[in-house]
Amino acid sequence: MSGENGNEEESRGLKSLRQLIRILSVKSGIDEAMADDLFDFLLTVDPEKGISDEEVEQIKGYKQADVRKVFRIFYDLRIASYRRGKHPDTGATRYYWYLDSRDADLALLRRKLQVLEKLKMRLKYExxxxxxVCPKDGARYTFDYAYEYQFTCPKCGTMLVPDDNSKYVKVLEDRISRLEEEIKKDERRVFGR
Ligand SMILES: [Zn+2]
Structure with a gap:
């Protein structure tokens, strides 16, 4: 499991950001778990599009008023911003929130690097x-494990068959190269290279 220390190093900035969000939430009488969850959620939102508090309520089930309070904290921390838009149906003014600033970009970049590390470890393992694999229940075992059980499924006793994982390896390789491309772009954006 090499690289784990590297990951911890990478996520330190994100951790301190989360800590700050929690402290400010408690101070404002906001549920810190909700604030943390909304931060995670906003990390997944395309900053070009943003998301309205109404949409967040529909997806996450939090009250719009609470969502706005949390977003206000993010805004004060200068990690989130919003743009004004119109409701697609009613035409009423809506605010579309997104994570902004270098800090948020860095947080997102760190997260992607962590995912990349995990995918690479998974690929190596594969x-x-x-x-x-057990043809009956689909359970999958390493050679060593299967050998120990004389190539019969420990769950149901069916003879195990070799599992061709080349398709899965290909999927992992594709995901890794796509993510690497994405990270390169993000790095250029964050660091201006
Ligand atoms: Zn089985």
């Missing part, structure tokens, strides 16, 4: 191991 490439370095042989797998056997």
């Amino acid at each position: 490439k370095e191991n042989e797998f056997y």
